[in-house]
Amino acid sequence: MSNAPNQPLRMALIGGGGAGFIGKVHATAATLDRQAELVAGALSSNPDKSKAAAAAFGIAPDRAYGSYQELLDAESKLPADRRVNFVSIATPNFTHCDIACAAMEAGFHAVCDKPMTTNLDDAQRMLDTVETTGRVFALTHNYSGYPLMRQAREMIANGELGEIIAVRATYVQGWMHGMDPQAEQARGAWKSDPLKNGRAGSLGDVGTHAFHLASFVTGLHPEALLSNMQSYSRHHELDDYGHSLVRFDQGATGMITWSQMTHGRQNDLSIEVDGTKAALTWRQEEPNQMFVRALGQPTKIYERDPNSSYASPDAIAACRLPGGHPEAFFEAFANVYRNAFEDMRRVDAGESFDRSKSLYPSVADGVAGVRFMTRCLDSAAADSAWQKW
Amino acid sequence: MSNAPNQPLRMALIGGGGAGFIGKVHATAATLDRQAELVAGALSSNPDKSKAAAAAFGIAPDRAYGSYQELLDAESKLPADRRVNFVSIATPNFTHCDIACAAMEAGFHAVCDKPMTTNLDDAQRMLDTVETTGRVFALTHNYSGYPLMRQAREMIANGELGEIIAVRATYVQGWMHGMDPQAEQARGAWKSDPLKNGRAGSLGDVGTHAFHLASFVTGLHPEALLSNMQSYSRHHELDDYGHSLVRFDQGATGMITWSQMTHGRQNDLSIEVDGTKAALTWRQEEPNQMFVRALGQPTKIYERDPNSSYASPDAIAACRLPGGHPEAFFEAFANVYRNAFEDMRRVDAGESFDRSKSLYPSVADGVAGVRFMTRCLDSAAADSAWQKW
Amino acid sequence: MSNAPNQPLRMALIGGGGAGFIGKVHATAATLDRQAELVAGALSSNPDKSKAAAAAFGIAPDRAYGSYQELLDAESKLPADRRVNFVSIATPNFTHCDIACAAMEAGFHAVCDKPMTTNLDDAQRMLDTVETTGRVFALTHNYSGYPLMRQAREMIANGELGEIIAVRATYVQGWMHGMDPQAEQARGAWKSDPLKNGRAGSLGDVGTHAFHLASFVTGLHPEALLSNMQSYSRHHELDDYGHSLVRFDQGATGMITWSQMTHGRQNDLSIEVDGTKAALTWRQEEPNQMFVRALGQPTKIYERDPNSSYASPDAIAACRLPGGHPEAFFEAFANVYRNAFEDMRRVDAGESFDRSKSLYPSVADGVAGVRFMTRCLDSAAADSAWQKW
Amino acid sequence: MSNAPNQPLRMALIGGGGAGFIGKVHATAATLDRQAELVAGALSSNPDKSKAAAAAFGIAPDRAYGSYQELLDAESKLPADRRVNFVSIATPNFTHCDIACAAMEAGFHAVCDKPMTTNLDDAQRMLDTVETTGRVFALTHNYSGYPLMRQAREMIANGELGEIIAVRATYVQGWMHGMDPQAEQARGAWKSDPLKNGRAGSLGDVGTHAFHLASFVTGLHPEALLSNMQSYSRHHELDDYGHSLVRFDQGATGMITWSQMTHGRQNDLSIEVDGTKAALTWRQEEPNQMFVRALGQPTKIYERDPNSSYASPDAIAACRLPGGHPEAFFEAFANVYRNAFEDMRRVDAGESFDRSKSLYPSVADGVAGVRFMTRCLDSAAADSAWQKW
Ligand SMILES: NC(=O)c1ccc[n+]([C@@H]2O[C@H](COP(=O)([O-])OP(=O)(O)OC[C@H]3O[C@@H](n4cnc5c(N)ncnc54)[C@H](O)[C@@H]3O)[C@@H](O)[C@H]2O)c1
Ligand SMILES: NC(=O)c1ccc[n+]([C@@H]2O[C@H](COP(=O)([O-])OP(=O)(O)OC[C@H]3O[C@@H](n4cnc5c(N)ncnc54)[C@H](O)[C@@H]3O)[C@@H](O)[C@H]2O)c1
Ligand SMILES: NC(=O)c1ccc[n+]([C@@H]2O[C@H](COP(=O)([O-])OP(=O)(O)OC[C@H]3O[C@@H](n4cnc5c(N)ncnc54)[C@H](O)[C@@H]3O)[C@@H](O)[C@H]2O)c1
Ligand SMILES: NC(=O)c1ccc[n+]([C@@H]2O[C@H](COP(=O)([O-])OP(=O)(O)OC[C@H]3O[C@@H](n4cnc5c(N)ncnc54)[C@H](O)[C@@H]3O)[C@@H](O)[C@H]2O)c1
Structure with a gap:
């Protein structure tokens, strides 16, 4: 080999x-x-x-x-x-x-x-x-392969946001409205079958991405979480809409939101991180820009721009093109x-x-993702009671 | 008189x-x-x-x-x-x-x-x-005085979004980072004093606005809620960051998020409503546009435009200027x-x-707002357990 | 009195x-x-x-x-x-x-x-x-009554953009597509009548606003201009679409664009100014934000925020509300x-x-506006030849 | 072979x-x-x-x-x-x-x-x-390889915008502010040398892209043009900022704008097309969305979404990923x-x-691009007089 x-x-x-x-x-x-x-x-x-x-x-x-x-x-x-x-x-x-x-x-x-x-x-x-x-x-x-998510991670690790007090990661899609609950499904039929998909529906499909991104960017670890999820589509029995409130170490609050029932949303993963010095937001569908805000200062738009004065080492390493020449999904995937x-x-x-x-996300991240799903399902089954991580 | x-x-x-x-x-x-x-x-x-x-x-x-x-x-x-x-x-x-x-x-x-x-x-x-x-x-x-929030209310009442399955209302500000916990405060000092402000901090200050807007727009009524809130600022003992998960009638899920600790956010109230036919989003800081989405269709930007083909009666009645001549905070307030x-x-x-x-919001809406605060505080005190409305 | x-x-x-x-x-x-x-x-x-x-x-x-x-x-x-x-x-x-x-x-x-x-x-x-x-x-x-246009003017006067090399001001609307050329018109009929409206159509109606804003913000004075304009609507004989290229003093290039034939545009006045140190853009329909850019730096969003660290004196004086509580058309008009x-x-x-x-715009600004219209009409009549100011 | x-x-x-x-x-x-x-x-x-x-x-x-x-x-x-x-x-x-x-x-x-x-x-x-x-x-x-530019072309060819009356294509960058006029240049030194680069500076570098995109999307052919261009940078003698006013066949007005002296702009190519039925705008740096407007109608955001109801055949053929999974520069290039x-x-x-x-752009498009540069240079040398195509 x-x-x-x-x-x-x-x-x-x-x-x-x-x-x-x-x-x-x-x-x-x-x-x-x-x-x-x-x-x-x-x-x-x-x-x-x-x-x-x-x-x-x-x-x-x-x-x-x-x-x-x-x-x-x-x-x-x-x-x-x-x-x-x-x-x-x-x-x-x-x-x-x-x-x-x-x-x-x-x-x-x-x-x-x-x-x-x-x-x-x-x-x-x-x-x-x-x-x-x-x-x-x-x-x-x-x-997590997007250059600006790596920039965010480095900025947070360097303390540029101060202490992290809250993170909100939201992943909403709407394609499940297009599923015919009667029709036999060609592609992805296994996704409705708890034996093949697992007990987590949209939670596993998109919720874990949001959870991973929140963890990757902030470096925080969950201590406990509670969750509520619903199955609004008549397409299958699994969850297609949910929230999980996460208590991270150092007291930070996390809110992970997932949906595949939000009409017209395509692949709308976004993240917001609040720190004691600054806050940032980013949205996957416009991945070449990240917004960094601090009280009384102009909002700063960080571009994916390896030649800028502010690009961090991991962000630079994750770029293939200069700023203004947008990179997107394939390149982020390729970075992993x-x-x-x-x-x-x-x-x-x-x-x-x-x-x-x-x-790149490791097997430990994979274990964390499965634990996240499991704890969410446990909490949902226990009337949204907190579950230790 | x-x-x-x-x-x-x-x-x-x-x-x-x-x-x-x-x-x-x-x-x-x-x-x-x-x-x-x-x-x-x-x-x-x-x-x-x-x-x-x-x-x-x-x-x-x-x-x-x-x-x-x-x-x-x-x-x-x-x-x-x-x-x-x-x-x-x-x-x-x-x-x-x-x-x-x-x-x-x-x-x-x-x-x-x-x-x-x-x-x-x-x-x-x-x-x-x-x-x-x-x-x-x-x-x-x-x-709720903004023309497009009235448009949203009418569209939902007319069934244009189908059945409402979820609503997310978020109100985030960051000014509390500017408070000096030591300094004696001139304006608004009563806001830190539970006797004068009530036990709800940011929950009362901005959370109730978000809750009211969600109720106003969707016409839904809560059946139960749970909440978690934090006091991250050392400025006072009251909450300055929180979430409330709401079970609305007809099974809809609500998420109300409030913060006065999100750096650089000024007065960022936004709302998203998911229905079985369409979904909409709106943001107070850009109040002249509302986004309406449906699977497979172009996203539609509804302007505040009383002369448009799509403006609804209450929205038209709430306008003073033609489209493109932006209206804002004062006009919405004046509509109440x-x-x-x-x-x-x-x-x-x-x-x-x-x-x-x-x-215009009535005394009944006021009672609902106080109930919302009370139930959130009760839930937070009970380790986020669900509270009947 | x-x-x-x-x-x-x-x-x-x-x-x-x-x-x-x-x-x-x-x-x-x-x-x-x-x-x-x-x-x-x-x-x-x-x-x-x-x-x-x-x-x-x-x-x-x-x-x-x-x-x-x-x-x-x-x-x-x-x-x-x-x-x-x-x-x-x-x-x-x-x-x-x-x-x-x-x-x-x-x-x-x-x-x-x-x-x-x-x-x-x-x-x-x-x-x-x-x-x-x-x-x-x-x-x-x-x-020119918008707080951020006054901020722009002050920033430029203070040299924050360096020397101004170019300004592009564009005012596009689309309502003329809604005029029935046959129908007798109620409101605004005089606008089609050169005797009442003057020889300038959209040039006078919106072009002069764009020209004034460019002058107000940059402080530049025209030395010469050329123009081309068209009458695409069958609604009247006056221009409804045009461009004017302006040679400003100190060698700056101006481009003034006007249209009332751009479908779906409502009142879309925007301005971009390029300087040797920085550039800025602003758009009337989202008047509470201005974008300031410099090579290699994050794009900065200046909010209309009288309490921010960056607000200039005239901008502060032109505000009635804190940031995030949007102000709009009436307030700008009221500032004049x-x-x-x-x-x-x-x-x-x-x-x-x-x-x-x-x-506030003075009689001298009014004379300049009439001169702008006159020179544009002269140039258009002379196959777009340059006209001395 | x-x-x-x-x-x-x-x-x-x-x-x-x-x-x-x-x-x-x-x-x-x-x-x-x-x-x-x-x-x-x-x-x-x-x-x-x-x-x-x-x-x-x-x-x-x-x-x-x-x-x-x-x-x-x-x-x-x-x-x-x-x-x-x-x-x-x-x-x-x-x-x-x-x-x-x-x-x-x-x-x-x-x-x-x-x-x-x-x-x-x-x-x-x-x-x-x-x-x-x-x-x-x-x-x-x-x-022109971007899926939404192909969608635009097809929509226009199908008459969805009606007759085209105007097109504005603008390509602005700012990197030339970063050039040291004294320093000997490593990469791209030939760009300052008229013998190697040709007489057109930014006109050739970015102006031709804007011109091609306008031609590609509208299908219009120039009859005459005039131009003004400047060399603001002391970096070289060639133009770095310019406008060309184009008279297209069927009477449409074109405005091509190019700059490499607009601070903080990276690769900002945008296009706006006005038709008698609708108008559209698109911007290269956010290539997965195109805005289509018509008087009195909601503005429609067309996504790059091969599964949408509105995607046109050439747009679908140019996609590799479903909507919401953004594609960007490499994919457009790869489509050529x-x-x-x-x-x-x-x-x-x-x-x-x-x-x-x-x-894909052909040798005929290449000839047209060279003709565009030549006519612009001729006009600039003749005090912006109109040049037959
Ligand atoms: N990273 C992402 O953004 C992302 C996006 C979509 C799917 N996924 C994940 O990728 C996986 C596949 O999802 P998909 O949407 O492509 O599903 P799919 O049903 O469209 O495709 C699954 C493919 O696997 C093949 N397959 C099934 N069993 C196999 C076997 N034993 N040996 C070889 N091939 C086998 C099927 O024939 C099919 O080609 C899932 O785990 C899903 O969660 C990830
Ligand atoms: N609708 C909104 O968006 C909005 C925004 C801000 C505040 N508020 C609400 O408005 C109220 C006031 O808030 P504020 O921020 O203006 O507070 P503030 O402390 O800035 O002003 C309160 C004012 O009330 C006066 N006052 C206090 N007690 C009085 C009394 N007994 N008689 C007469 N005047 C008295 C004070 O002198 C002061 O002028 C609060 O209930 C607050 O929640 C609403
Ligand atoms: N600043 C802006 O943004 C803005 C916007 C629109 C119009 N305008 C300008 O405002 C002026 C009016 O435009 P409009 O769109 O309101 O026109 P309009 O035709 O809608 O209204 C004109 C009004 O003037 C009245 N009027 C006409 N002659 C009069 C007279 N001799 N004495 C008294 N009243 C008389 C008419 O009855 C009518 O009420 C124009 O000069 C126009 O260019 C400016
Ligand atoms: N399509 C686009 O968006 C785009 C973007 C940038 C450049 N370009 C064009 O691409 C071309 C190159 O531009 P660049 O910015 O990459 O320039 P560059 O100076 O960075 O690179 C030119 C390359 O060509 C090599 N070269 C020069 N003469 C050669 C020869 N005789 N044989 C083999 N190699 C030779 C050089 O060693 C260098 O590697 C230009 O025509 C430019 O206009 C197009």
Whole structure:
């Protein structure tokens, strides 16, 4: 699995065939900087569809596998300089644990989509596997890949906002209004099935992104939370609207809001952080600007601008273009990959790395996300009573 | 207290002298349409200051009184065509009940600032007095006076948003960061004193505005709520940051958020309403635009434009200028007055009016606001447990 | 015509009856601060309509006149402490000169709407009359009354933008698409008639506002200009769309753009100024914010906030409310009046004042506006050749 | 030069080594969809630097050439299934013509950056070469690759805006304030040298983009134009600020504005189109939204949303992600490539294609851009007199 420097890493994709949405994003994001090339895939749960889908991804027929097991098996047997370096997992939630653990046990690094898995037991198993195998594991909470979210994180870590007293992260979408509750669903049908999706509906789908972003940016840890959630759509039984009030360490208040029932909202993730010196706001749909406010001062618009006087090191490192040449979703997603690649190259070169310092979301972040879902569900079941973290 | 049609109503102002902020706004808003003239006042708790302040308001010395009691007394004795028609109360919260009740009992209509009072007993007393005296009582939750908030209310009442499933109203300010906890305070010192302000801090100051706006726009009634609030400033012991989760009738979820500790935010009241057919958002600091969204449709920006194809009757009636000629805070405040004047003229002409149909906030809205504060405080004291409304 | 300090000035209104738009604005703006009261009027060209309209303005029948001549005559004969102090002129363009000159000659101050008049001869006559009579004359280029436009002016005067190299002022509306070219017009019919409106169409109606704002803010003077304009509407023969390129002193480039044919634009006046140290932009429809930019720095949003660290003296003086409590069209209009009142009180008290330093638009600004229209028309007639100023 | 379907096209890059900016963008944009792979390059004018730069692009040493001539020579001799299919030219303006013509004559398709060249003679030579060789030639006026600009074009072509009466395209930047006129410049020094850059400064650099976008979106053709431009920076002698007034066919008025001296503006290209039925505006720095306005109707925000009810076919085809997942600069740039690839595959498969119907900017657009610069320079030299197109 060795790789010459500058030579692209070899990638295998699990999921993404047919109507699969995020698999295609992984393929584009991972290869955006020409630091990786997609050479193998098990693109569907159906072996025939899996192989048929490969051509559209530019995967050669001999590396289009019928299942992830077959893929891991066959790739393991290839010579080190042909075999894939890492596996990207873009399959339904309930499959992440098995696939990621199998991949890491077979010696491959893993990039896995969120939520990491559907329950705390599986989450623990994934954490253990990462520790045992020493593989790189990255979770695609891609929104933390935006340069200005990294700028926010650095500014807060440097004390530019003072002590953090509150954070409000809101993720609202409206597509569930378009679902026909009667119609049999093609893409994403598993999302309505608690066995496959997990018990968390929109909470898992978007709430965990908002929670992760709040944690990533502020560096705060929850001590307790309460939650209320509803299922307004007749589309399925899972939650599609909810709030969680979070008591963070150092006394900060968090409010995480999620909805997939807000008409006309597309992918509206936003975050507001209040500190004792300044406050900031950012919105994913206009990701190249962040607003920083302080009492009596002009509101400052920080642009994603690596050449500005104010850009912080991690923000600069996360930019590919000068200011005013907007970057967006793919680039943020690609930043998660780019950071993971650094660690992969370290490991492949026999070097060590500090997992707790990764800029990309780690297995620990994945465990936190599953814990967040679990505690929210517990609180909702207990009439919104506070739950210890 | 009779008045020829077209002749301005005569107004007395209580409070607003010296550094008093909102009293000056009452004076301007009430007279904006030249439907009222300010002729009398008891402008301060200090009799000398009270009289001294009158000139700046254009009040003649013989009607500059030393106290509200003196004012009510003297004005009552004036002939009906000179005596004031109504009294506007812009004094600290704990004084509203006594002043308003005395004024109504003396035969004057009352316009009172919010929160109506500090506790439910007083609130009940005010409601009783309104009913007994038959006077017009208007509460200046001025934000409901904005034309587009009336448009929103009508659209929702007409079913244009479908069933309402959720409402999020947020009122954030940051001025408390500018308070020196050591310094003795000139203006607004009573706001830190639970005896004068009531037990609710920012909850009463801005939270009640947000709650009222949510109720006004959606027409929903709370069934239960829970709350968490904090006192982050060392400025006083009262809350300065909080959330309340509200269970409205028909199952809608409400989230009311208030803060006076969000750096650089000035007067940032916003509202979002999610319905089964469409959703809308509006923000007080840019009050001439409202955004209406529906899945798959272009987002629509509704302007405050009385000549547009889409303006609703109450919105049109609330405009003084064509679209693009922005209206703002004073005009919205003046709309509360304008509507109250209609009822005052009815009562003064011996006609009846339906208090429950007033567009201006009524004594019932005032009771609801005090109940909202009380239930939030109860929940916060009970570890955020749900409280029946 | 004397007036005790603090006692309101007495105002007469010419025009504004019936459907007249801006007359009502004058009435509200002049009285907003209770520094003036509207006591007399000649509200229409038709004597009967003129008198009938008075009640709606709260003008007593004995001071509702049939014509402006009658008004000037009768008011002149009233005792000094009853007689009006000033006359506000809100009539068609071609009448401004006669009315204003007659009023000033009768000893009244004059507030006149724009464009000051339709040709340079009349403009000169008005200038002469102002000089001869010593009366206060204010022209309601109301957009220069916005606090942030005064802030911009002060910042530029203080060198905060460095040398000004360019200014772009754009005023676009779309209402002309709603005119039926066949229908006989009620309100504003004179606007299509070159004899009454002058030869400038939208150029006079909105172009002069843009030109004035550019001059007011930058302090620059034109040396030459060229222009192209079109008449796209079949509504009348006058221009409804145009550009003028202006060569200002010190080599700055100006671009003035006007349109009343831009669908869906309401009253979209905006200005951008480029300096060697910084640049700024502002837009009338969101008047409480101004954007200041400098290379490599965060864009700064200056709020209309008299309590901020950055508000300039004239901006502070032009505010009635704290930041976040938006002010808008009426307040800006009222600021022109407020400044003119200061000079009126000076003159009425026998003091002198420096006309060239007035913050409100002066007769000289009015002459400049007429010159701007004239030069634009000349250039357009000469195939867009440059015209000396 | 044949290529199996689905097999990536092979790309050679000229320029982009070292500090070269846009070459890196070409590399990323061309390969974004994994439809092309970068396999060869002549990355600098300096042979050693050229070869040294190859590794960073993932180009193998044996295909890192010392000059474009060497590249064309060597690649021509490779077997058809190894040889590059196309050459991307990201070098200084004055080199485009020679390189592009040589490449096409050697049988390669050419993608060339803008302005196409520096004078009309060269432009004609490029047009002739395209016609003679039958190669695909694409000019990277990348801003026309944005999905919403294609939506705008289709809406206008379909008559949704009615007849077009006016278009305003503005491209303002401020980076020139950061240039030290004394310092010897590393990157982009040729831009100050009229021999290498051409006589047009910012006019060529950004003005041509604005002009192209206006033409692309409206489908209008110029009949005449006048221009004024200035050189405010002491950085060089070329223009850095200018306006061009354009008379389009059918009587529409165009205003093209360019600046590289507007402090704090980064890459602010915007366009406004006025039609007799509706008007639209769009801004490159927030490319996922377009505003469509019509009198009396709510302003409509069209999102880049391939799943919306209103997305047009070309807009849908230009999207890679659902609405709310913002796309930006790279994707727009990649759309120019994607469309050119379709024609390249046609030509390589022996099929014909209609050059005049390409969605990507063609050689004819390149000629028009050079003509635009030339006519603007002519007008500026003739005291802004109108120039026939
Ligand atoms: N990071 C993000 O922003 C983001 C966005 C969307 C989805 N997601 C996550 O990505 C995952 C996939 O979501 P989606 O919306 O693309 O779902 P989807 O249903 O559209 O696609 C899932 C894909 O996985 C394939 N698949 C299922 N089981 C498989 C198996 N055993 N082996 C191989 N392939 C298999 C399916 O055939 C399909 O192609 C989920 O965990 C979801 O939460 C993340
Ligand atoms: N509607 C709104 O948006 C809004 C905004 C601000 C304040 N308020 C409300 O208005 C009220 C006043 O607030 P403020 O900020 O202007 O307070 P303030 O302390 O600035 O002013 C209070 C004024 O009342 C006077 N006063 C006190 N006791 C009096 C008495 N017995 N008789 C006569 N005058 C007396 C004081 O001298 C002072 O002039 C409060 O209830 C507050 O909640 C409402
Ligand atoms: N400052 C601004 O923003 C602004 C806005 C609109 C109009 N204006 C200007 O205000 C003036 C009036 O415009 P409008 O739109 O209100 O026009 P309008 O046609 O709506 O109203 C004109 C009014 O003047 C009255 N009038 C006409 N001749 C008169 C006379 N001899 N004596 C008394 N009254 C007479 C008419 O009856 C009518 O009430 C124009 O000069 C216009 O350019 C300025
Ligand atoms: N489409 C856009 O938005 C956009 C943006 C920037 C630049 N451009 C255009 O791209 C071109 C390059 O601009 P830039 O800003 O990248 O310039 P640059 O000076 O930064 O880079 C030019 C590159 O070309 C190389 N080069 C010069 N002569 C060469 C030769 N004969 N052979 C091989 N390489 C050679 C240089 O070594 C350098 O790497 C210009 O025509 C410019 O107008 C377009």
